Amino acid sequence: MFSKLEKWLGGVSTYYENLMRSRKELVSFNDADVRAVSERLKDISIAASYGTPVLQEIPQEIENEHPLDPKLQPLPLIAEFTCGNHLCKFYAQPEKAVKNDKYHALILNSDSNGSSPDSEKFLTAPSLPIWEELVHRNKDLNDLIKTKAPNAPWSxxxxxxxxxxTSPEYSLQVGGYPQWLINDMDFRKIKKLEFLFEFKLSENCSVFYFYDPDLKESVFFKQKL
Structure with a gap:
């Protein structure tokens, strides 16, 4: 009896999954509306840099400021790059940092006019906020999209x-808008903060670093799928 019930439930699940897919495929928009929204989005797009830095070897002699892990071992340097007026040195053991925040660290030098070798290796492309954050960034544009597509504005x-x-494949995004993995961030927490970068610790986990102008230091948020 249980096997029959399991089979029946599986059939129902498959039916609704196919129904949802078919409804998604039926969503279509007027080309003029897509062009109109695209033109408005160009006005709020911000350039971001994308790269996939390679984990660097730990030098035999480390500087005094070099961050250490919980076992007092030096953390590997992921990348050194600039974001606005900030010179960033990001260190991490990505696999361990997924579970323990003491395995990633940022050394931030603000008001820096210098450049770094890693920044020159990145690709630059436009960046836009996720849909759920658009209402906080530009309410007029959010309302316009809802007017043009009241049943599926996000689509x-x-x-x-x-x-x-359209961003390239990356493990590190510098600048632009944060591309949150899940929509659980209270925008009031980041409204006054300057987004620095996102680093993908794994396929399902990212850490997002910001600069707090009041505290004059970095803060981070980590998300897991």
Missing amino acids: LYKKAKNKVA
Whole structure:
């Protein structure tokens, strides 16, 4: 009896999954609306840099400021790069940092006019916020999209966004808008903060670093799928 019930439930699940897919495929938008939204998105796009830095070897002699892990071993340097006026040195053991925040660290030198070798290796592309954050960034544009696509405004936004900002494959995004993995961030927490970078610790986990102008130091948020 249990096997029959399991089979029946499996059939129902498959039916609804196929139904949802078919409904998604039926969502279509007027080309003029997509173009209109795309043009508006260009006005709020911000350039971001994308790269996939290689874990660097730990030098035999380390500087006094070199961050250490919980076992007092030096953390590997992931990348050294600039973001605005900030010179960033990011250190991490990515696999361990997924579970323990003491395995990643940032040394931040603000008001820096210098450049770094890693920054020159990155690709630059436009960046746009995730749909859930657009209402906080530009409410007028958010309302316009809802007017043009009241049943699926997020789908229209995604379609228009892909025409303006398609990021390359990356493990490190510097600047631009944070691409949150899940929509659980209270925008009030980051409204006054300056986004520095996102680093993908794994396929399902990212750490997002910001600069707090009041505290004059970095803060971070980590998300897992």
